[in-house]
Amino acid sequence: MNTQASIPGVLERLQQGVAAWLNSWWRLLHFAVLMFSLALTPSSYGRENRPVLARHLVADTAPNLAWYGVLSALVSLVLIRIVVVTSQSYGLSRFALEMVVRVLVLELIPLTAAAFVALRTTLPAGLELAQRRHAAGTASGDELHREFFPRVAAGIFAVWMLAAVSCVLTLILAYLSLYGFTPWALTGYTRVVGQVFNPAVTLILVLKIVFFSFAVGLIPMATSNRISHGLADMVRVFGVMLLIEIASLMGNYY
Amino acid sequence: MTEQNNEAAPVRNAEFKAALLLVLMVALVLGSAVYLLYARGAFESTQTLILQADDSEGVVVGMDVTFAGFPIGRVRRIELSTEGKAHVVVDVPRKDAHWLRSSSIFTLERGLVGGAKLRAFSGIPTDPPLEDGATRALLVGDPGAEIPRLLAAARDLLQNLNDLTAENSALAASLANVAGVTGKLNGPHGAMGLIAGDEKGAQQLAERANKLLITVNTLATKADKLIGHADESVFGPSGVAADAQATIQQLNALLADARNSLKKMDAVLVEAQAVASNTKEATADLGALRGEVESSLRRVEQLVNEINRKWPFKRDTEIKLP
Numbered sequence: 120m121n122t123q124a125s126i127p128g129v130l131e132r133l134q135q136g137v138a139a140w141l142n143s144w145w146r147l148l149h150f151a152v153l154m155f156s157l158a159l160t161p162s163s164y165g166r167e168n169r170p171v172l173a174r175h176l177v178a179d180t181a182p183n184l185a186w187y188g189v190l191s192a193l194v195s196l197v198l199i200r201i202v203v204v205t206s207q208s209y210g211l212s213r214f215a216l217e218m219v220v221r222v223l224v225l226e227l228i229p230l231t232a233a234a235f236v237a238l239r240t241t242l243p244a245g246l247e248l249a250q251r252r253h254a255a256g257t258a259s260g261d262e263l264h265r266e267f268f269p270r271v272a273a274g275i276f277a278v279w280m281l282a283a284v285s286c287v288l289t290l291i292l293a294y295l296s297l298y299g300f301t302p303w304a305l306t307g308y309t310r311v312v313g314q315v316f317n318p319a320v321t322l323i324l325v326l327k328i329v330f331f332s333f334a335v336g337l338i339p340m341a342t343s344n345r346i347s348h349g350l351a352d353m354v355r356v357f358g359v360m361l362l363i364e365i366a367s368l369m370g371n372y373y
Numbered sequence: 374m375t376e377q378n379n380e381a382a383p384v385r386n387a388e389f390k391a392a393l394l395l396v397l398m399v400a401l402v403l404g405s406a407v408y409l410l411y412a413r414g415a416f417e418s419t420q421t422l423i424l425q426a427d428d429s430e431g432v433v434v435g436m437d438v439t440f441a442g443f444p445i446g447r448v449r450r451i452e453l454s455t456e457g458k459a460h461v462v463v464d465v466p467r468k469d470a471h472w473l474r475s476s477s478i479f480t481l482e483r484g485l486v487g488g489a490k491l492r493a494f495s496g497i498p499t500d501p502p503l504e505d506g507a508t509r510a511l512l513v514g515d516p517g518a519e520i521p522r523l524l525a526a527a528r529d530l531l532q533n534l535n536d537l538t539a540e541n542s543a544l545a546a547s548l549a550n551v552a553g554v555t556g557k558l559n560g561p562h563g564a565m566g567l568i569a570g571d572e573k574g575a576q577q578l579a580e581r582a583n584k585l586l587i588t589v590n591t592l593a594t595k596a597d598k599l600i601g602h603a604d605e606s607v608f609g610p611s612g613v614a615a616d617a618q619a620t621i622q623q624l625n626a627l628l629a630d631a632r633n634s635l636k637k638m639d640a641v642l643v644e645a646q647a648v649a650s651n652t653k654e655a656t657a658d659l660g661a662l663r664g665e666v667e668s669s670l671r672r673v674e675q676l677v678n679e680i681n682r683k684w685p686f687k688r689d690t691e692i693k694l695p
Contacts, residue, residue, distance in 0.1 A: 173391035177384045180394055214487065280394060283401040310444055313412025314435050321409060 143342070150267075150341035151333070157268045172269045179240045179273035180280050187235050191285040192292060194231075195223055199289075199296045216308065219293045220315045224286045225324055225371065230364055232281035233331035237339070237356050241274040245339025246349040267340050274336030282328045320371060327367040334359040414447055419464040422446065422503065424479050424491070426511035429459030431489030432481065438463050438491040445469040445493065461491075461511065474500040475507075483515045 157163045164172065199219050206215040248266065290312065298304035316324075338359065339352045384390065410416065413435075426432075429451055438446035446465040454460045465473065477495045484490070491511075503509075537544045557567045562575040565582075569575035608614050 169388060173387040174384045176391040176394060177387050181390065211486070276394075276398070280398050283398060283405070287401055287405065307444075309408075309412045310437065313409065313414070314437075316409050316412065317435055 147338060147341040151337050153263060154268060154271050154337060154340075157263065158272065163264065163268055168264060168269070171265060172272060175269040175273035176276055179236075179244075179270075180277045183236060183239055183277055183281060184284060186239075187232060187281050188284055188288060190235075191228060191231065192288055195228075195285075195289045195292050196296065198223060198227075199293050203297060216293060216297055216311050217315055219297075220290070220312060223289050223293070225315075225320065226364075226368075228285045228289055229282045229324065229328045229331055230360065232285055233278050233328075233335050233360055234357070236274060236277045236281060236332075237335040237353070237360075240277060241270070241335050241339045242349060242353055242356065244270050244274075245342065245352055248340070249342070249349075271336045271340050274340075275332040278332035278335050279328060282331075323367050323370045327363055330363045331360055334363065414464065414466065417464075417466040417468075419466050420470050420505040421449075422463045422465050422473070423506070423508040424461040424463060424481075424511040425454070425508060426459045426461065426481060426513055428513060429461055429481075429511075431483045432459075432461055432491065433488070436488065436491065438465070438479070438493055440469075440472045440493045440495070445472055446491075448491070463491075471502055473503040474498065475503055476500045477503060477509070478512065479509050480512045480514055483513075483518075 162168070202219050202222070203212065203215045206212045206218070248270070294304070294308050298308070334356055338356045342352050342355075422438075432448060432451055434448055434451060436448050437444035438448070446463045446469070448461055449464045450462040452460045452462070472495060473493055474495045474497060476497050477493055480492045480494070482490045482492065536542055539545065554567060558564060560566050562569070562572065562579075565578055566572065566575045569578045606612055
C-alpha cells in the first residue's frame with residue numbers, strides 16, 4: 120500500500136521537476152530573445168544608455184584582460200614548451216606547431232576565457248543583481264535596458280575580447296618559442312596556420328566563442344530576476360559550455 | 374534606479390576606454406581574418422595543376438606540394454574522374470610556378486609515420502615551364518604497401534630455413550655423413566680406413582701400400598745407380614764432355630783463321646776504295662777537258678762563220694727574179 124501510494128508521489132515530483140526545468144529554460148530563452156531584441160534596438164546604444172554600457176564594458180573587460188592575458192601567456196608558454204620538447208624527443212617536431220595551434224588556440228583558450236569571465240564577472244554580477252532585486256518581481260522594460268542589457272553585453276564582449284587577445288598572443292608565443300626572434304620562419308609558420316584554419320575549423324571556432332559568450336553573458340543574468348544562490352547558475356553555465364565544447368570537437372574531428 | 378547606477382564601479386573616461394576596446398577588438402578580428410586569408414593563399418594569383426593517380430589515399434584538401442622541401446602548391450580539390458582515377462587539383466602560385474617544368478615528376482609518398490607527402494621534382498631546369506591546367510601522372514610510393522610483401526618474403530625465408538634445418542632434411546643428412554667421415558678419420562685407421570671402407574680392406578690396402586713403397590724404394594736405388602753411370606759416361610776422362618771440349622777448341626782456332634782472312638779482305642777493300650777515289654778525280658778532270666774542247670770548237674765555228682761572212686765569193690743563196 121505504502122509503495123503504491125509513493126509511486127504517484129514520485130511521479131508528481133518528477134513532473135514538477137521537469138516542469139520547473141523546462142520553465143527555467145523557457146525563461147532563459149525568453150530572456151535571451153529580449154536581450155537580442157534590445158541589442159538590435161538602436162536606442163540601447165543611445166546617449167542616455169551609453170555611459171552605463173561603456174562603464175560596464177570597461178569594468179568587465181579591462182581587469183580581466185590584464186589578468187587573463189598574463190595567465191594565459193604563462194600557461195601557453197608552459198604547454199608549448201612541453202609539446203615542443205616532447206615532439207622533439209620523438210622526432211616529430213614538424214607536427215609540434217600544428218598541435219600547439221589546435222590544442223591551445225582552437226580548444227583551450229576559448230574555453231578558459233569563457234570560464235574566466237563567467238567566474239570573475241558574470242556569475243558574481245548576476246548573484247549581486249539577484250540579491251539586490253530580492254523583493255522585486257518581473258523586471259520592467261526600463262530595468263532590462265539599464266540593468267540587464269549592459270551587464271549581458273559586457274559579459275559577451277569580455278569573452279570575445281579575451282578570446283581574441285589570447286588567441287593572437289598564443290600564436291605569437293608559439294612562433295617565438297619554436298623559432299626564436301627571427302622573421303625567416305614566418306612563411307612556413309603562416310602556411311601551417313593556414314592549413315590548420317581551414318574554413319570549417321575557423322567557422323567552428325568563431326561559433327564556439329560566440330556561443331560561449333552567450334552562455335556566459337545570458338545564463339547568470341536570466342536567473343537573477345528571481346531568488347538564486349549562484350551555484351545553480353554556475354552549474355548551468357558550465358554544463359552549457361561543456362555541451363558547446365563537445366559539439367565543437369565533434370564538428371572539428373568527426 | 375539612479376542609486377543602482379551609481380553603485381556600479383566608477384570608471385573615468387569610460388566611453389573613450391570602451392571605444393578603445395571596441396577598436397582593439399575590431400582590429401584584432403579584422404587583422405586575424407586578413408592574416409588567415411593570406412595564409413590560405415586568398416591573395417595569390419595561381420595556376421592549376423591536375424595530378425592523376427590510381428589511389429589518392431592520404432591526400433587531403435589543403436596539403437602542400439613541396440619542391441626541394443619548400444611548399445610551392447596547395448591541394449584545392451580531390452575528385453574522381455570518369456575513368457575511375459583520382460584527380461588531385463593543385464593550386465600553384467604563379468611566383469613559384471617556374472620551378473615546375475614540362476618534364477617535372479610528381480610523387481605521392483606515404484610514410485609509416487605522419488601524413489602523405491606530395492613532392493615535385495624538376496630534373497631539367499631548361500625545359501619549357503609547365504602550362505596552366507596541365508595534367509600529370511602522380512607516382513605513388515608507399516612503404517606501408519611494401520610491408521605485407523616483406524612479411525611474405527620473410528615468411529618464405531623462414532620456411533626455407535626450417536626446411537633446411539629439419540630433422541630429415543638434406544642438410545641434416547649431409548651433416549650426419551660429415552660426422553661419420555670425421556668419426557672414421559679419428560678412428561684407428563684414419564684416412565686409410567675412410568678410403569678403404571671397412572677394416573679388412575684397410576689392412577689389405579696398408580699391406581699393398583707397404584709393398585708398393587718397397588718396390589718404389591728399389592726402383593729409386595736403381596735409378597740412382599743409372600744416374601751414376603750416366604754421369605761417368607758424360608763427365609768421365611773419356612766421356613762425351615771431354616770430346617766436346619776438344620771440338621770446341623778446334624772450332625776456336627778455325628774462327629781465328631777466319632778472322633785473319635777477313636782482316637786481309639778488309640785491306641783489299643781499302644785499296645779498292647782508294648782506286649775508286651782516283652777514278653773519281655780523273656773523271657772530274659775529264660769534265661774540265663771536255664769543257665775546254667767544247668769552247669775551242671765553238672771558237673772555231675765562230676771563226677768559220679766570220680770567214681764565211683767575209684769571204685768575197687760568198688755563194689749567193691738568194692734567187693733574184695727578173
